[in-house]
Amino acid sequence: MSTLQRDPRDRVQVLDEDGQVVDDADVPDLDDDTLVQMYRNMRLARHFDQRAVSLQRQGRMGTYPPLSGQEGAQIGSATALAEADWIFPSYREHGAAYVRGLELSQTLRYWMGDERGNSLEGLNIFPVAVPIATQIVHATGAALASDLKDEEDKAFLCYFGDGATSEGDFHEGLNFAGVFDVPAVFFCNNNQWAISVPREKQSASATLAQKAHAYGFEGVLVDGMDPLAVYKVTHEALEKAKNPDPAADDAPGRATRPTLIEALQYRFGAHTTADDPSVYRDEDEVERWKAKDPIPRLETYLRDEGILDDERVEAIEASVEDEVADAITEAESIERPDPASMFENVYEERTDRLREQEAYLEQLRERHGDEELLE
Template sequence: MLAKILPNSSEFVQKCPILSQSDGRSLIAKPLFLSIINYLRKRYYPGGGRIGHAKVGSTVTVFDRAYDDTVRVLDEDGEVVGDLPDLDEGSLVEMYRHMRLARHFDGRAVSLQRQGRMGTYPPLSGQEGAQIGSAYALDADDWMVPSYREHGAALVHGLPLKQTLLYWMGHEDGNNAPPDVNVFPVAVPIASQVPHATGAAWASKLRGEDDAFICYFGDGATSEGDFHEGVNFAGVFDTPTVFFCNNNQWAISVPRERQTRSATLAQKAEAYGIDGVQVDGMDPLAVYSVTEAALEKARDPEADRPRPTLIEAVQYRFGAHTTADDPTVYREDDEVERWKDKDPIDRLEAYLRDEGILDDERVAEIESSIEAQVADAIDAAESMARPEPRELFEHAYAELPPELERQYEAFAALRDERGDAAFLEE
């Protein structure tokens, strides 16, 4: 309707004196006007795309939505409000089980840290919907490039719980995924993994492979230069990369609104010439659907859209940034409780119960098996010998350079003089 009246709405805005200044810079009304145009196009001319993003008449997909048109499948009560993904009952129950497993593991890991049995640990509770939902969309040959909080996603993609425990216990072996598990080492420096994911995906593309790469990071990472460099390069060279932003509202103590003036993080994709979409990160089925579509596009060298995608999964971190953090200093309890009403596990469980897929007996069986699985992983990790102090100097170079060798010798002499008690807590 309106699209037929205004086939080139962007040109109309530039020529309209109310919406554009004499020097070509748009007034604040322009974004609002474009949003209205996009809404009316979608409402009355469903074959059309978003202005500046998809050609009018192109096939409408999840990527043709306005950036603030958040994708949802289940509402907060578990009621269906969108298109359900093509998942059978067994897959839905396994997704639910993995979410419960991640939550239980998280609680045990925090407890281990408090008891002095593990080092600093970053909790993930509240983010299970985004992690499990996205990881379920991966093929076995796809690659995962995580930050430090994706324990749940890595578990779904095949990384044993023992490896995660070993990593946070200080064992470098915890970063070594089994040969058949395509998970990169944990990246703790913020956004440093974004260029890594882009480079690995570019190499895969040059080799003619059809693998996709998913790179996880938080909202704070979008303020880092590595984010810009990695996503810009992906857009230029059309790499098979899915950039998955876990927008949990807080970058340690910095709130989302202090990160950027952008209305959404998904819209940052526009600057790089790639697709961007915002999804309800507390809705695992919506996350699965969006990630599956993005991965399919990434794997297709003949895709008629850019292969990279930026997904913004809107969610919340229920607990602390890490066990060294006190979130009560910078956020209100009421805020946390409001987000807990959107709990991704409760949401999926409500849907599965309503469909007759879950009942009390089956939930109890899942809980029992989860407790045993986590307990076994803890026993296995704690049975490993403590790492030798020399490992502090290894794993950075194939051969230890002279300066590091000198530092190690000085450390060894000090250790001989003062004993392990000076360095290790017993």
């Protein structure tokens, strides 16, 4: 029987805020190389995020959604995936997408306004979803299709924020997933704020994880800033999605494949670079959450286990900086897309409104030229 039979009010944790293993915690059985790779990927995601925000502030990139603070949830969960599994991201899963094989330069190009950055051929990654919660129904449908094709080796991991749980697509997707018992894992990055709306203004439920019970499957609450705990619950949920226990009893969720994971975490920065969080958040709150930072938490554990030392950390830091710098150079070296490409792939055929807008763009180009227009 799956070990994922927990009260959704009980938070799963492996490492405390000081990087020490909590009492009676079941530490995931990961080899040293995997643990170091998780640490490096978290450091890479943080540095990439800092550079991306800087690029936007310099006018070298468009609006960008920062991820700092959420590295433990993204890297921990993505590391748990098998090769055949899929992810359905929102717009903030830059770290998870990297783990799944998406080049950093591709992510940069997308946020620079180049739709070619969203080219995912050969990768089990669904395109970025900027509209809130729409990817949930897509993931449910893909999981059902896979099930109907008897692809028992695949699970579908869908990411979304706490604000998405207030959308109809969340309820429709999870209800459908429960009814049809699809091999999906729904991963809620509860970073406490849906832009400026706090968690307590979104739902009167004690947890978001417990919402899964209404749909007939299990919800799990995890410390989203503890990468080992996130890995643990995601791995178990993915295994359950692919290998449900037909002998399980009648308790809610025990024999069904979907799982809703609520990962408690915090975004250190703004919702996007167009947002000013100081308007609605206390700096004291931010500092309290920064004390739970997932990166030093994992580093402390790895140092205590003799897996990391100063020399190795310095080497990781240098390689991360080089990789991100190379990605920026590559992204900026590619010729910018034709502005008219924004009208492509919106609909199968151009609508009258799109044709009007395209004609207006052409008038502007004739009047001002491409260089001035792009400025």
